[in-house]
Amino acid sequence: MKKVIILGCGGFVGSHLTDRMLASGEYHIEGWDISFDKISQHLDNPNLSSHQRYIDRDSTFEEIEPYVEGAHAVISLAAVCTPAQYVSSPVKTIRSNFIDAYALIDLCAKHRSWLVHTSTCEVYGRTLSSYVPTDNYDNPDLYEQREDETPLVVGPTKNHRWSYSTAKQLFERYIYAHNVENGMPFTIIRPYNWFGARMDFIPGRDGEGVPRVLACFMTALLDDQPLQLVDGGLAYRTITYIDDAVDALMLMLENPKGSQNQVFNVGNRGGEVTMKELALMMRELAAEITGKEKFRDHPIEEITGEKFYGEGYEDCDRRVPDVSKAESRLGWKAKTDLRETLRITMTHYFEQYGREKGLHPSQAK
Numbered sequence: 310m311k312k313v314i315i316l317g318c319g320g321f322v323g324s325h326l327t328d329r330m331l332a333s334g335e336y337h338i339e340g341w342d343i344s345f346d347k348i349s350q351h352l353d354n355p356n357l358s359s360h361q362r363y364i365d366r367d368s369t370f371e372e373i374e375p376y377v378e379g380a381h382a383v384i385s386l387a388a389v390c391t392p393a394q395y396v397s398s399p400v401k402t403i404r405s406n407f408i409d410a411y412a413l414i415d416l417c418a419k420h421r422s423w424l425v426h427t428s429t430c431e432v433y434g435r436t437l438s439s440y441v442p443t444d445n446y447d448n449p450d451l452y453e454q455r456e457d458e459t460p461l462v463v464g465p466t467k468n469h470r471w472s473y474s475t476a477k478q479l480f481e482r483y484i485y486a487h488n489v490e491n492g493m494p495f496t497i498i499r500p501y502n503w504f505g506a507r508m509d510f511i512p513g514r515d516g517e518g519v520p521r522v523l524a525c526f527m528t529a530l531l532d533d534q535p536l537q538l539v540d541g542g543l544a545y546r547t548i549t550y551i552d553d554a555v556d557a558l559m560l561m562l563e564n565p566k567g568s569q570n571q572v573f574n575v576g577n578r579g580g581e582v583t584m585k586e587l588a589l590m591m592r593e594l595a596a597e598i599t600g601k602e603k604f605r606d607h608p609i610e611e612i613t614g615e616k617f618y619g620e621g622y623e624d625c626d627r628r629v630p631d632v633s634k635a636e637s638r639l640g641w642k643a644k645t646d647l648r649e650t651l652r653i654t655m656t657h658y659f660e661q662y663g664r665e666k667g668l669h670p671s672q673a674k
């Protein structure tokens with residue numbers, strides 16, 4: 310039985326990873342989070358020890374150090390990671406993604422423990438192609454993101470949008486520094502829009518604030534409100550199914566030789582879509598899943614980024630991962646296409662929130 314420590318095991322990624330690890334029967338998890346609602350079905354499992362607590366810089370050593378000895382890996386997933394918070398709460402974002410978190414790196418360095426950290430594709434910032442005058446979107450050298458080559462290009466400090474990206478970037482650099490100076494093994498993962506069940510709350514039902522795009526669009530579909538396209542919905546994202554992402558994480562954990570001291574993009578190149586295309590596809594799928602034809606004409610409206618997120622908003626224009634490293638070192642490739650990813654994810658959302666409004670898939674006529 311391999312012992313692992315997971316910070317943020319009760320979140321979206323953490324809950325799926327916990328499902329998979331416990332199902333394998335090969336791992337014992339020491340897991341920290343402030344809420345275990347998403348993994349409540351596992352709380353009686355003897356292979357999960359739950360620690361319900363917010364971990365900050367000061368409590369890291371006191372809380373986690375007693376469990377580090379002999380751990381196979383320390384997996385860090387805990388973060389503030391919704392775009393609305395990067396703009397509305399940049400202090401909280403930087404605290405969460407760097408200040409409260411870096412002591413974990415010091416702890417792993419002290420014990421030479423393997424730190425497996427989920428960073429973000431947002432560290433790349435904007436594409437180089439967005440800064441050159443001609444339309445260079447067809448030149449992969451200017452938009453494709455390669456872990457060990459592509460520059461990390463973000464906007465001015467006054468645009469708080471980059472608070473998350475730069476905090477994550479400094480975290481990555483601090484990991485590297487401890488690797489070079491103290492031999493701490495690490496794996497850094499840059500997720501590309503992992504989608505799936507339990508991804509985010511629905512405002513007014515089980516959370517408050519502005520969630521990530523999938524849950525924003527789902528809220529609009531459930532509440533009969535227009536789908537809001539920020540700045541015309543022209544930005545691209547590369548959407549990856551959570552089960553494929555968890556496959557990558559498991560392959561990393563099973564193959565330290567292939568994954569240690571490396572940064573990996575984990576994304577589905579075939580899942581690239583503009584936010585406008587995403588909205589159109591979700592309207593169609595909503596009709597198919599619920600049997601309600603009205604969704605095909607569900608209203609869509611445009612809104613500026615500043616109005617939607619607040620002052621200091623700026624967007625990443627496009628994110629296309631080079632995943633050749635994950636393919637060659639881990640034998641990993643995304644298997645689930647975009648439509649299927651959305652169908653599975655939206656079905657879960659309609660199952661969880663749709664019954665009252667006759668939108669549960671079992672109520673489809």
Ligand SMILES: NC(=O)c1ccc[n+]([C@@H]2O[C@H](COP(=O)([O-])OP(=O)(O)OC[C@H]3O[C@@H](n4cnc5c(N)ncnc54)[C@H](O)[C@@H]3O)[C@@H](O)[C@H]2O)c1
Pocket residue numbers: 316317318319320321322323341342343344362363364365385386387388389390405409427428429430499500501502503504508
């Ligand atoms: N989901 C994605 O597509 C995506 C994309 C880019 C990066 N990431 C990164 O992956 C990681 C996991 O993301 P997620 O989507 O599961 O986010 P999430 O918000 O669903 O989960 C994070 C969990 O961490 C917990 N947490 C936060 N700070 C904590 C603290 N100090 N102490 C204890 N618990 C704390 C939260 O309660 C939450 O359950 C994050 O680091 C995120 O930046 C995810």
